[in-house]
Amino acid sequence: MPKGKIAYFSPEFALSDELPIFAGGLGVLAADILYQAGDLDLPLVGVTLLYLAGCSHQRVDEEGNVKEECIKLNPQEAGLSETGVVVEVPFPDRKVYLKVWKKEIEGVNLYLLDTDLPKNSEADRTLAYRLYDGRDWPPHIERDALLGIGGVRALRKLGEEISVWHLNDDHTSFCLLERIRERVRGGDNFEEACQRTGEETVFTTHTIDPGAESIFTFGEITPYFNTLFAGLSVSPDKLFELGARKVEGQKVFSATVFSMRCSGIVNAVSQAHQKASQKRWGFVWANAPEDKIPIAYITNAVYPPRWVADPIGALYDRYLSSDWRRITGDPSLWRKIAAAPDEAFWQARFLVKKRLADEVLQRTGKKIDPEALILSYARRLVEYKQPTLLISDLSRLASILCNSKYPAYLLVAGKIHPQDERGKEAVQALVKASFDPRLEGRLIFLEDYGLKLAQLLTSGSDVWLNTPLPGREACGTSGMKALYNGVLHASTLDGWWAEAYDGKNGWVIDGSAGSPQEGPDGVYAERSRSAASFYNLLEKEIVPLYYRKVAGVPKEWVGKVKNAIATIAPCCTTARMLKEYVNQLYRQKVDFASV
Structure with a gap:
């Protein structure tokens, strides 16, 4: 070095x-x-x-x-x-x-x-x-x-x-x-x-x-140029030009453009x-x-030792390697997950789900059954991530979550910028939906999203949901944290998921063939396709697979999770x-x- x-x-x-x-x-x-x-x-x-x-x-x-x-x-x-x-x-x-x-x-x-x-x-x-x-x-x-x-x-x-x-x-x-x-x-x-x-x-x-x-405008940024370069032969106009671009017909200084030109x-x-x-x-x-x-x-990527819950970490200690935390980029390490008995794997998953259920009860007073299917959506609640897509059709969502034979819960959490009015509207819509009697308390909004709650959600859920408008997600790493805990991913095909998905190691929410057309009609059409795909996935694939159990263990589900870990984990670590x-x-x- x-x-x-x-x-x-x-x-x-x-x-x-x-x-x-x-x-x-x-x-x-x-x-x-x-x-x-x-x-x-x-x-x-x-x-x-x-x-x-x-x-x-x-x-x-x-x-x-x-x-x-x-x-x-x-x-x-x-x-x-x-x-x-x-x-x-x-x-x-x-x-x-x-x-x-x-x-x-x-x-x-x-x-x-x-x-x-x-x-x-x-x-x-x-x-x-x-x-x-x-x-x-x-x-x-x-x-x-x-x-x-x-x-x-x-x-x-x-x-x-x-x-x-x-x-x-x-x-x-x-x-x-x-x-x-x-x-x-x-x-x-x-x-x-x-x-x-x-x-x-x-x-x-x-x-x-x-x-x-x-x-920033010329008038906003150049006084800082003049002060910083006082006594030196550097024109503020030259500095401004390094970041200059047109926005709505006005020439402005873009810190992004400046950083790109000067790096x-x-x-x-x-x-x-x-x-x-x-x-x-x-x-x-x-x-x-x-x-x-x-x-x-x-x-x-993410740093797995920080995000893997203790029961899952103990499982990895036993069946992968006691040194797994230091060799997370080794593909052969994660292939060993196939040798972990399904029963031991599912018991570790139950323990982390129980921890999440306990936290939900403490925060909201609402009980959730850790044996049931738990879906989670937690991230910054900004418009392009489409948080309200989940509640596009409450009647259909209720028929899925409130099935007495195959119950499910949808947990939602996230933060908004204090001045993001659209984000505030999304929170209001989600909270209102959570009180809709048709949902019987199966949709739960968790306030004050922070690292502790993120760790519990990414470990204690069964499916991690993501619904960004295609072409708008830079990467997104919350699904990676969930993956290391044995949580399957369902997302539009964008960001990291466009690289990791192989057709078998999770699900794609449709409407991801390309970016929506400009204007509200194009965006609405994309949203409509994604919402229909989301509900279809739940009804036809996710819920049935989860509840197809042998002696209390969903063998096919666990097999899908193990395949996801083996194929994705080596690529999602900060070591790589x-x-x-x-x-x-x-x-x-x-x-x-x-x-």
């Missing part, structure tokens, strides 16, 4: 519910990377902001109204330690100071930048108070500056020698600006500074949803996402044909993913040894 490290910048890291600096899969991915880097002895450090109130708890009343609850965290109680380092970030009208905290994960340091210092103004002390608030839709420029500029300066002051800068999402774009500034100040001309900065940078793009792109390597997070990204961002490389646009892909980053992307930047 070279002397330098990989600096992994991300606006979120989902380490624990006690440190709620995450909102969804972006943070889960970032945290799992830290755990896996520790296992692989990969020289990596993480950088993010410390949101002292984090992402709010979301309480939901009986009418589906969402109430935000914020609790200020205590850094020491959250397991953070002081580094003694303070850095300053220049803004057009002032300086903001950041205190640097540290948290160690499996030998890997995560550095967290905190604005709550006495030398900052009262307003600036809470500038990074919450992960999402009213100033962050669209993303707030000052937060991006704190993370990007402050993160680089913190690593310099901490003495961390960095060889590769990996930027996770466009909120990290100011990291590029600060390093370009360093090189210009060191004597490079502007073009040389941009080139040399890009040679050390990997930029990972995520959702293609337009609302996730950080966009030596750009990657998507699944093969399907690569194709969607090449189509969406192809104008950045104006002269390249679509299939030659230089956006690579490395499919996201990080090795691909090192061997395919990082080694293009510096001479890292292969792993």
Whole structure:
């Protein structure tokens, strides 16, 4: 390995519910990377902001109204330690100071930048108070500056020698600006500074949803350029052009476009996402044909030891290997699942289902039978993921869930952005449906979705559901977590599932042959096909297979689960993913040894 490290910048890291600096899969991915880097002895450090109130708890009343609850965290109680380092970030009208905290994960340091210092103004002390608030839709420029500029300066002051800068999402774009500034100040001309900065940078793009792109007008962004490059011969117009694009006829600065133009390597997070990204961002490389646009892909993954429930882990210890947690990328390991007796496998599954049933009872007062079929849908409740597709036909859903001979439960959970009105409408519709008397309490909405609940749902369910509009899902990793616990996947054919599905190891919800046509009629047609396919799958395949039992064990179901584990598990581990980053992307930047 070279002397330098990989600096992994991300606006979120989902380490624990006690440190709620995450909102969804972006943070889960970032945290799992830290755990896996520790296992692989990969020289990596993480950088993010410390949101002292984090992402709010979301309480939901009986009418589906969402109430935000914020609790200020205590850094020491959250397991953070002081580094003694303070850095300053220049803004057009002032300086903001950041205190640097540290948290160690499996030998890997995560550095967290905190604005709550006495030398900052009262307003600036809470500038990074919450992960999402009213100033962050669209993303707030000052937060991006704190993370990007402050993160680089913190690593310099901490003495961390960095060889590769990996930027996770466009909120990290100011990291590029600060390093370009360093090189210009060191004597490079502007073009040389941009080139040399890009040679050390990997930029990972995520959702293609337009609302996730950080966009600023010339008047909003250039004062920050002028302040950062004060005294240097760098024109703000040149910087603006690096991120320039047209949106609704107006020329704006896109942090995504800027990051793509200034990074030596750009990657998507699944093969399907690569194709969607090449189509969406192809104008950045104006002269390249679509299939030659230089956006690579490395499919996201999860860190299995963190997500596998204890009863399933004990089963793997006995029938796979006591060392399975460290060799999760070995295909031969997962093929051994075939040797596990069906009865032992099903007993382990019952134990994790019972844990989920106990949690549901504690949270809602509603009893669910762990012997029954449990379907779960849990994720960010955004429009393109179509959460209300599940309740498109309540009468038909009731006939499936409330079958006295073959009962089933549908558990729904998720978070919404505080200012996502369509997301709020989806929650209201789901909660209203859960009280519909036709469903007899078989549809249960679980509020305040967090890591603990995610771990219980991904282990205690029988089927994990996903219904994104085809072409819109970047990757999606919750189904991977469920897979490692013996949970089957049913999804539209998008994101990671388009790579993993082989016709036998789960189910495809139809309507996934292509993206919907533009306009409400096209979207509605796609939704209608997906909803019909979802109900058909439940009625004709999923429910009958689950209840086809021999001596209390659904032998064919267990066989399907074992096949899913054997064929999918080797591909869904962060061990595979990080090795691909090192061997395919990082080694293009510096001479890292292969792993």
